[in-house]
Amino acid sequence: MAGKTLYDKLWESHVVREESDGTCLLYIDRHLVHEVTSPQAFEGMRLAGRRPWRSSSVVAVPDHNTPTKDWDQGIRDPISSLQVETLDQNIKEFGALVYFPFKHANQGIIHVIGPENGTTLPGMTVVCGDSHTSTHGAFGALAHGIGTSEVEHVLATQTLITKKSKRMLIKIDGQLGKGVTAKDVALAVIGRIGTAGGTGCAIEFGGSVIRSLSMEGRMTICNMAIEAGARAGLIAADDKTIAYLKGRPYAPKDADWDRAVAYWNTLHSDADAQFDNVLELKGEEISPQVTWGTSPEQVLPINSRVPNPAKEADPLKRAGIERALKYMGLTADMPIEEIRIDKVFIGSCTNSRIEDLRAAAKITQGKQKAATVNQVLVVPGSGQVKRQAEAEGLDKIFLAAGFEWREPGCSMCLAMNADRLPPGERCASTSNRNFEGRQGPGGRTHLVSPEMAAAAAIAGHFVDIRTLL
Amino acid sequence: MKAFTQLNGLVCPLDRANVDTDAIIPKQFLKSIKRSGFGPYLFDEWRYLDHGEPGMVCSSRPLNNDFVLNQPRYRNAKILLTRDNFGCGSSREHAPWAIEDYGIQVIIAPSFADIFFGNCYKNGILPIVAPVGIVDQLFRECFATPDYRLRVDLETQTVRNPAGEWFSFDITPHRKHCLMNGLDEIGLTLQHADEIRAFENQHKAAQPWLFN
Ligand code: SF4
Numbered sequence: 001m002a003g004k005t006l007y008d009k010l011w012e013s014h015v016v017r018e019e020s021d022g023t024c025l026l027y028i029d030r031h032l033v034h035e036v037t038s039p040q041a042f043e044g045m046r047l048a049g050r051r052p053w054r055s056s057s058v059v060a061v062p063d064h065n066t067p068t069k070d071w072d073q074g075i076r077d078p079i080s081s082l083q084v085e086t087l088d089q090n091i092k093e094f095g096a097l098v099y100f101p102f103k104h105a106n107q108g109i110i111h112v113i114g115p116e117n118g119t120t121l122p123g124m125t126v127v128c129g130d131s132h133t134s135t136h137g138a139f140g141a142l143a144h145g146i147g148t149s150e151v152e153h154v155l156a157t158q159t160l161i162t163k164k165s166k167r168m169l170i171k172i173d174g175q176l177g178k179g180v181t182a183k184d185v186a187l188a189v190i191g192r193i194g195t196a197g198g199t200g201c202a203i204e205f206g207g208s209v210i211r212s213l214s215m216e217g218r219m220t221i222c223n224m225a226i227e228a229g230a231r232a233g234l235i236a237a238d239d240k241t242i243a244y245l246k247g248r249p250y251a252p253k254d255a256d257w258d259r260a261v262a263y264w265n266t267l268h269s270d271a272d273a274q275f276d277n278v279l280e281l282k283g284e285e286i287s288p289q290v291t292w293g294t295s296p297e298q299v300l301p302i303n304s305r306v307p308n309p310a311k312e313a314d315p316l317k318r319a320g321i322e323r324a325l326k327y328m329g330l331t332a333d334m335p336i337e338e339i340r341i342d343k344v345f346i347g348s349c350t351n352s353r354i355e356d357l358r359a360a361a362k363i364t365q366g367k368q369k370a371a372t373v374n375q376v377l378v379v380p381g382s383g384q385v386k387r388q389a390e391a392e393g394l395d396k397i398f399l400a401a402g403f404e405w406r407e408p409g410c411s412m413c414l415a416m417n418a419d420r421l422p423p424g425e426r427c428a429s430t431s432n433r434n435f436e437g438r439q440g441p442g443g444r445t446h447l448v449s450p451e452m453a454a455a456a457a458i459a460g461h462f463v464d465i466r467t468l469l
Numbered sequence: 470m471k472a473f474t475q476l477n478g479l480v481c482p483l484d485r486a487n488v489d490t491d492a493i494i495p496k497q498f499l500k501s502i503k504r505s506g507f508g509p510y511l512f513d514e515w516r517y518l519d520h521g522e523p524g525m526v527c528s529s530r531p532l533n534n535d536f537v538l539n540q541p542r543y544r545n546a547k548i549l550l551t552r553d554n555f556g557c558g559s560s561r562e563h564a565p566w567a568i569e570d571y572g573i574q575v576i577i578a579p580s581f582a583d584i585f586f587g588n589c590y591k592n593g594i595l596p597i598v599a600p601v602g603i604v605d606q607l608f609r610e611c612f613a614t615p616d617y618r619l620r621v622d623l624e625t626q627t628v629r630n631p632a633g634e635w636f637s638f639d640i641t642p643h644r645k646h647c648l649m650n651g652l653d654e655i656g657l658t659l660q661h662a663d664e665i666r667a668f669e670n671q672h673k674a675a676q677p678w679l680f681n
Pocket residue numbers: 063064109110111130132348349350409410413414431432
């Protein structure tokens with residue numbers, strides 16, 4: 001009999017019951033909650049007179065709506081403020097293991113604060129009413145984004161009704177070149193398989209490139225698995241995972257720690273495990289990436305040219321390219337390096353951790369933002385990241401370059417707070433989505449790594465980071 | 470949840486692939502803490518010429534007459550016909566809430582994004598996956614025929630065009646049962662509370678650190 005994949009192991013250890021058609025009740029260990037997708041779920045619980053099954057599974061934080069400056073003035077948008085207050089009240093009424101309210105020293109993006117506090121552990125099932133929950137798969141946890149009805153279902157029953165996904169392996173061997181980051185790997189994979197390439201799959205990322213990445217880089221990759229359409233991204237637990245977790249506030253301690261580590265060491269796909277689908281890439285072949293269109297799959301290496309719709313034979317695809325170029329205000333065949341930008345956003349659950357900020361600061365050190373760039377926002381992923389960056393003097397480097405150093409939150413990743421692009425403005429962004437209007441109605445987003453974003457801020461246009469190293 | 474059994478509904482053709490949830494309901498509407506009233510803002514950026522914000526009265530806003538939903542022949546459509554990967558992007562359930570609130574009960578496409586697909590069932594919407602060839606044919610017929618309607622029958626899992634031609638679609642028995650009876654999933658699951666508790670006890674014994 002063939003061995004098991006990591007996904008099989010995680011799945012099988014959480015099935016409460018299975019119907020004859022394969023629909024399963026899956027037990028949920030960790031429930032992450034934020035202010036946008038939870039109010040209707042708590043409302044449903046209240047209306048039905050239900051109590052949470054296990055409130056100690058809940059880790060909650062407001063992040064999408066919170067402002068990133070002038071915290072002393074509170075939240076000025078009354079609707080945002082109502083969502084954040086509603087979360088306060090709901091957590092008070094229904095309980096949680098961890099709650100970092102607005103302005104708490106450890107507040108931040110849910111997918112940043114979970115791992116950094118050790119509330120995401122290998123072998124767990126993790127859910128959140130947020131598609132980027134896939135981030136937590138970097139720990140060898142099975143992490144799903146869910147809808148609000150499912151948030152309510154998990155609150156009330158500690159289970160999720162779901163079916164097993166197909167198992168896909170993306171194996172990236174070899175080595176990454178200078179200046180090529182986890183973000184570029186994620187974008188290159190999406191460029192290769194498309195935004196529906198992973199639909200119905202849990203994607204395990206493996207190979208020497210993945211093993212060589214830090215936990216933060218691994219989170220960046222799993223974060224973007226959802227942009228490839230996957231239900232979950234997964235990376236096997238290893239010594240780096242264990243070293244990262246040791247001593248974190250909610251990580252197991254003492255005898256529990258030893259038992260946990262022994263179990264975590266089994267959380268990898270067996271050598272003879274069978275996948276439904278395997279894609280192999282070479283690390284050497286990946287260049288720094290820039291998206292040019294309005295879908296993460298519309299991505300190219302930095303040293304290429306914007307596509308020409310006339311060269312596309314498929315009429316549906318041609319229309320897609322034409323629409324994207326029009327929205328993005330780009331001319332066919334222009335070199336990507338010649339695209340000039342107005343704003344830069346360094347942040348989001350994809351790239352707002354300390355290593356991302358260090359990488360951006362390294363490029364920024366001693367330089368100035370281009371005069372044509374009217375704003376560069378650096379938004380740390382959490383209060384802890386912010387303090388660490390300040391202890392290392394990274395804030396000074398950014399401020400000296402004319403960048404803005406903000407309070408933690410989702411910020412201009414989705415522009416639900418005051419940080420947004422005005423119509424027509426072009427942004428180099430380290431976030432994960434470049435859909436029309438994502439960073440503000442009419443705004444134009446190019447997804448890049450933190451290094452590439454910093455370099456673009458300084459040059460005023462995209463540059464091949466490899467020429468600067 | 471409202472039960473769904475059958476429908477003879479007007480079809481609106483949305484001839485685009487990869488329609489994402491930001492297009493279905495732009496993020497400014499996610500600020501609401503309610504789960505109803507999103508219908509007027511469905512496809513807000515495509516449907517109106519001005520910028521929409523929650524709470525706006527939509528009856529006086531300037532319409533984008535080129536957008537298919539605004540064309541008189543497709544007003545009050547109950548069935549949305551569209552292309553590959555419908556509902557991609559974020560997991561926001563506001564997307565199916567807006568679709569349901571607008572009055573669309575069935576979506577037919579060659580493929581759907583996963584989370585959106587699951588969210589539809591939880592809100593009384595039937596998403597139907599149809600082969601590309603059939604979707605192409607339905608688009609052709611819909612463009613060519615005023616008042617083009619399809620008859621959807623969940624019991625027999627079939628869709629019938631005005632000429633009487635039909636195709637069948639797949640749905641899991643569980644989803645079908647819930648949709649046909651308008652059943653609340655939480656209540657159904659809690660019928661298995663003993664099993665959940667038994668699983669939990671055994672899980673706790675094996676990995677106590679998960680329960681700290
Ligand atoms: S940073 Fe962006 S992608 Fe991440 S949780 Fe916040 S809004 Fe979502």
